[in-house]
Amino acid sequence: MTRDKSPVGAVRPSQILWTYGPGALIDLPSLSVITMGNDRWEKDRCIPIEEARLLAAVRNVLGPQVEGLRVPPFQQSEEVEAFSAEALIGVPVRPFPRWLRCVKCGLLSEYDLGLFKIKEDRFRPENTRFVHEGCKGSKGNLPAKDADAVPARFLMACRNGHLDDFPWHYFVHSGPSDCKGTLRFFESGASLQTENLWVKCDECGASRSMAHAFGKAGKENLPQCRGRHPHLDRYDDDCGEQARAVLLGATNSWFPITLSALAIPLSRDPISQLVQDGWDYFEDVESEAEVSLVIKTLKKSGALPGIDKHTASAVWNVVATRKTEQALLQVIKTAKKKFFLTSFVAYDVASILTALAEATERGVEISMLLESSDAHGGGVSVDAIGHMKKALPSAKVFYWREKTDAFFGGKVHAKVAVADEVLCFLSSANLTGHAMEKNMEAGVLIRGGDIPRKLHQHLEALITTKILERA
Ligand SMILES: [Zn+2]
Ligand SMILES: [Zn+2]
Ligand SMILES: [Zn+2]
Numbered sequence: 196m197t198r199d200k201s202p203v204g205a206v207r208p209s210q211i212l213w214t215y216g217p218g219a220l221i222d223l224p225s226l227s228v229i230t231m232g233n234d235r236w237e238k239d240r241c242i243p244i245e246e247a248r249l250l251a252a253v254r255n256v257l258g259p260q261v262e263g264l265r266v267p268p269f270q271q272s273e274e275v276e277a278f279s280a281e282a283l284i285g286v287p288v289r290p291f292p293r294w295l296r297c298v299k300c301g302l303l304s305e306y307d308l309g310l311f312k313i314k315e316d317r318f319r320p321e322n323t324r325f326v327h328e329g330c331k332g333s334k335g336n337l338p339a340k341d342a343d344a345v346p347a348r349f350l351m352a353c354r355n356g357h358l359d360d361f362p363w364h365y366f367v368h369s370g371p372s373d374c375k376g377t378l379r380f381f382e383s384g385a386s387l388q389t390e391n392l393w394v395k396c397d398e399c400g401a402s403r404s405m406a407h408a409f410g411k412a413g414k415e416n417l418p419q420c421r422g423r424h425p426h427l428d429r430y431d432d433d434c435g436e437q438a439r440a441v442l443l444g445a446t447n448s449w450f451p452i453t454l455s456a457l458a459i460p461l462s463r464d465p466i467s468q469l470v471q472d473g474w475d476y477f478e479d480v481e482s483e484a485e486v487s488l489v490i491k492t493l494k495k496s497g498a499l500p501g502i503d504k505h506t507a508s509a510v511w512n513v514v515a516t517r518k519t520e521q522a523l524l525q526v527i528k529t530a531k532k533k534f535f536l537t538s539f540v541a542y543d544v545a546s547i548l549t550a551l552a553e554a555t556e557r558g559v560e561i562s563m564l565l566e567s568s569d570a571h572g573g574g575v576s577v578d579a580i581g582h583m584k585k586a587l588p589s590a591k592v593f594y595w596r597e598k599t600d601a602f603f604g605g606k607v608h609a610k611v612a613v614a615d616e617v618l619c620f621l622s623s624a625n626l627t628g629h630a631m632e633k634n635m636e637a638g639v640l641i642r643g644g645d646i647p648r649k650l651h652q653h654l655e656a657l658i659t660t661k662i663l664e665r666a
Contacts, residue, residue, distance in 0.1 A: 203321070223321060242265060251545065303378040355436050409439075470510065527547070527614070
């Protein structure tokens with residue numbers, strides 16, 4: 196299908212993000228095009244981006260169907276041979292508005308109805324344009340010669356974000372009409388104010404000034420919004436908005452939604468960053484005393500500059516936190532069929548969320564017991580249940596429902612993770628919060644035997660006996 200593709204110009208990658216994203220109009224020197232929805236982009240040419248936090252933020256706004264993040268397609272080299280396959284790599288666009296007019300005879304028609312032909316310029320793609328082949332002028336009495344065709348600069352837009360072609364036939368015929376006459380666009384008078392711009396039907400002679408497309412007259416002379424998304428080839432049902440005529444090039448027609456995230460490497464503070472960078476050195480340490488030895492060795496070798504500025508106790512706290520995270524990740528990644536997690540504050544830890552999402556994808560049934568927030572009668576200030584349900588819609592989230600008087604004010608405080616009844620992790624530590632940096636914590640990873648099995652069965656029994664309820 197490369198034959199119906201033509202390069203039409205170049206934009207910078209940042210412009211694709213900020214100005215010309217899917218659904219935006221790009222007003223090129225001789226063409227106006229719309230950036231197609233990213234379902235049309237060549238996925239293989241778009242390099243994936245691994246940014247779990249950003250992905251979570253995007254899913255929060257757009258929904259869980261967002262598979263991943265990718266870079267827009269781009270040509271790898273500066274010098275691309277004009278007729279090579281690489282010259283066709285890019286973001287797909289389509290002429291929009293579809294209506295063009297001949298600058299010589301005023302012929303007004305859709306670009307794909309055959310009256311206009313595309314004239315490619317592979318060496319200077321920005322010069323690619325449409326022409327009216329064999330134009331004989333507005334009176335039809337001039338020698339046949341190709342004339343440039345330019346976009347008809349009128350469009351329809353509504354406040355729900357729909358964008359449509361200007362309804363030229365409807366407008367000139369004052370409503371629906373059977374007349375299929377050829378339309379022409381012409382100017383009268385010296386200035387190019389809308390009063391002096393006219394559309395006329397060759398067949399029935401009807402004509403109308405473009406001034407009638409705006410303001411109060413516009414409301415009377417233009418149809419209801421059709422709910423069109425031209426970049427998706429889709430129409431929404433029943434848009435209640437009044438569509439309004441807009442001029443191509445109006446700067447307020449497209450706005451991006453921007454979300455940002457700290458890119459990896461990320462950490463709360465310099466010690467965390469250092470520990471993350473030098474994890475190979477700390478991975479196997481078991482105590483503050485061992486950390487102290489590692490720091491001394493690193494200071495001598497200069498392998499991790501800056502680590503000696505921190506006390507062994509502070510570094511050990513960070514190492515322990517990270518070990519908690521690593522242990523929990525190990526359990527999640529082991530799970531093949533089912534995984535049960537209780538009360539770890541993990542909804543904003545990107546690595547954990549990513550691992551849980553991956554587990555879901557390979558068919559693991561995930562259950563979680565979380566503490567309700569104060570607002571929902573629980574004991575924590577953050578709505579962990581709400582966050583988790585949003586981030587991981589397929590997980591079964593439970594809360595402690597049945598609290599008899601004796602347990603009034605009690606919290607789900609056990610931090611337990613079990614995979615397939617064979618591997619479990621028990622810990623006193625949460626994964627976030629400043630308490631982690633100061634508290635004394637302990638954790639244990641148990642593989643095989645009775646404990647992981649009994650633990651999982653106990654948690655399931657709490658559900659069966661309705662002490663836990665689906666949130
Ligand atoms: Zn013409
Ligand atoms: Zn007509
Ligand atoms: Zn609409």
